[in-house]
Each structure stands twice: as structure tokens, then as C-alpha cells.
Amino acid sequence: MTTASVRVRVPATSANLGPGFDALGLALSLHDEVEVTASFGGTGSSLRVDVEGAGAETVPRDERHLVVRALRAGFDAAGRQPSDLRLVCRNALPHGRGLGSSAAAIVAGVVAARALSDTATGVEGEPAPSSADLELANRLEGHPDNVAACLLGGLTIAWLDGTGRARATRVDVHPDVVPVVCVPAAEVSTEKARGLLPDTVAHGDAAATAGRAALLVQALARRPELLLDATEDRLHQDYREPAMPETLALVRALRADGLAAVVSGAGPSVLVLDAAGRAGRVVELAAGWDVRTLRVDGDGVRVDDAAG
Numbered sequence: 001m002t003t004a005s006v007r008v009r010v011p012a013t014s015a016n017l018g019p020g021f022d023a024l025g026l027a028l029s030l031h032d033e034v035e036v037t038a039s040f041g042g043t044g045s046s047l048r049v050d051v052e053g054a055g056a057e058t059v060p061r062d063e064r065h066l067v068v069r070a071l072r073a074g075f076d077a078a079g080r081q082p083s084d085l086r087l088v089c090r091n092a093l094p095h096g097r098g099l100g101s102s103a104a105a106i107v108a109g110v111v112a113a114r115a116l117s118d119t120a121t122g123v124e125g126e127p128a129p130s131s132a133d134l135e136l137a138n139r140l141e142g143h144p145d146n147v148a149a150c151l152l153g154g155l156t157i158a159w160l161d162g163t164g165r166a167r168a169t170r171v172d173v174h175p176d177v178v179p180v181v182c183v184p185a186a187e188v189s190t191e192k193a194r195g196l197l198p199d200t201v202a203h204g205d206a207a208a209t210a211g212r213a214a215l216l217v218q219a220l221a222r223r224p225e226l227l228l229d230a231t232e233d234r235l236h237q238d239y240r241e242p243a244m245p246e247t248l249a250l251v252r253a254l255r256a257d258g259l260a261a262v263v264s265g266a267g268p269s270v271l272v273l274d275a276a277g278r279a280g281r282v283v284e285l286a287a288g289w290d291v292r293t294l295r296v297d298g299d300g301v302r303v304d305d306a307a308g
């Protein structure tokens, strides 16, 4: 029997960033950590899941747990399931708030399964996330924006190629850009927020939003003074208002004050991309919200031996 352990650290992510629906993602300095121990070739078949922090009251502790589902998919891809599996999840990312908790859980499972399978078979592990990790994580999540940023860090642009495979490219973010997130107490599931979107949009809305998405990459990388114009969206935010009216009201109030505010992911959190030292103003305008001034996580997923 072979037993191996890894510790995986995964960042929160904010997807869309306004006009980049299902394409743009930004990794943030708030992390979940998962420690996984897997035994291969034993006679048992045990699973133990311990959870501390966010979701500890609600997530299942069996095969339905999202990290376990991602681990199983990763082990299937590697060709061998462990006989015994033990997880310790230390969660800081709030669930169902638009900060990429499901993507983080999926990336943690996919990357941990690859690292453990490599160790068990004596393969020299590939330290950087692979294109296979992105493809599998995208299949489990259903859209590539959060998982791409979670894997690669920084700003990512994700897309599906002509064969439907997920691809992503990473862009360094200008050091002046400070992400400020406003987190409400209530959750809205991504499933519900996606259900509010129309099947088609007007050509003018699509064209305007595509232009802003292109501008946003330039604004985040080199020209932060363009962030307010660059974060305008006409494809998803307003459609989601019935599920999160306070979110849209806060986005409008912040934007009216000159702050580049957007719905974070599928909401209901609000992300402000500040480059003018105005986080204090966000706190004033978002009274009653949990406002956190973060940094861009430039690294993405990190894998460590779980020794010690």
C-alpha cells in the first residue's frame, strides 16, 4: 500500500469583472486550504472529510462534497482511485457570494488528485497547473472563468477553443489596482443567477460590452485610470437584479461616485477595482456590508507536501 499527502492552497476569484462574462477572472488574496491523504492499493474503502470555517455547517461530508467529487474525477483521469481518502478543509471563502468558492473547491480537488497520483506512481510531478487541470475543472464547474484564475493567478482570459476545450491566458495586473470586495450576509447560488439571463441580447449591447471587455484588459494591465469606463456591462448584471436588488443598488451608488464597481461573479458580492486609494469611500458607501480590501493573488493554486 502507498500513502501520500498534499496540501493545496486555492485563491478566491472574481469572475466577469463587469463586461467579461464567462471569460475574465481575477485571483484574490483570500484562500481555502485543503489537506488530502490518499492510500492506494489497500483493502479498505474509507472516506473521512473534516471541515473548518465557511460551509462547515452546511456542506456534506460524503461523496457529494465538492472537493471529493473533484478528487474522484481527477483520480479517474489518472486511472486509479485510492482505497482510502482523508480530507481536512480549512475554508475562508464564503459560499454562494460570487467569490469563486465552488471553483476553488474544484481546483483543489483536481490538482490534489494529480499530485497524489503522480506521487503514488513515482512520477516527477508537474508543479505548474496543466491544461488537463483546466479542462477537467471547467467541465466540473460549467464555465472556465473562475477556475482559470484560480489555477493561474492574476488576471485571466478564458475561452473554449474550436473543439470545446477550455483554454486560458494570464495577464499581470498593474500594481496600483486594489480589489475591494463588499460581501452581503445572504447567499445567491450561481445556478439561480444564471437562470435569470436571457437566451439572446441585442446586437448593440453585445458590441458595446465586447469593446469594454477589450478595454478592461488594457485598463487592468497598464491604464487603471480607464477602469470606470472599462467595467461597464450590458450582458448580465441588470438581468440579475431581481435576485440581488441591493447589489445592483450598491454598484450604481459606487459607480456614480466614480468607483469602478461591478457584480462579483454571479453575485451577490460587489467588487470595486480601486486604483486611487479610495477604499475608505467604499466602506462609507457600503455601510452594513462586510467590506474587505484585498490584493491580487499573482500565483494561483499552490501545492505543498503535507509533511509536518
Ligand SMILES: Nc1ncnc2c1ncn2[C@@H]1O[C@H](COP(=O)(O)OP(=O)(O)OP(=O)(O)O)[C@@H](O)[C@H]1O
Pocket: 013, 015, 032, 055, 059, 065, 066, 067, 089, 091, 094, 095, 096, 097, 098, 099, 100, 101, 102, 103, 105, 146, 188, 189, 190, 191, 264, 265, 266, 267
Ligand atoms: N469548499 C467547499 N467545499 C464543499 N462545497 C463547496 C465548497 N465551496 C463551494 N461549495 C459548494 O458550492 C456552492 C457554492 O457555489 P456557487 O457556484 O453557487 O457559488 P460561488 O462559487 O461561491 O460563487 P461564484 O461562482 O458566483 O463565484 C456551495 O453552496 C457548496 O455547495
Ligand SMILES: N[C@@H](CCO)C(=O)O
Pocket: 015, 016, 021, 022, 023, 098, 100, 143, 145, 146, 190, 193, 194, 236, 265, 266
Ligand atoms: N461567469 C459566471 C461566474 C460565476 O462565478 C456567471 O456570471 O455566471
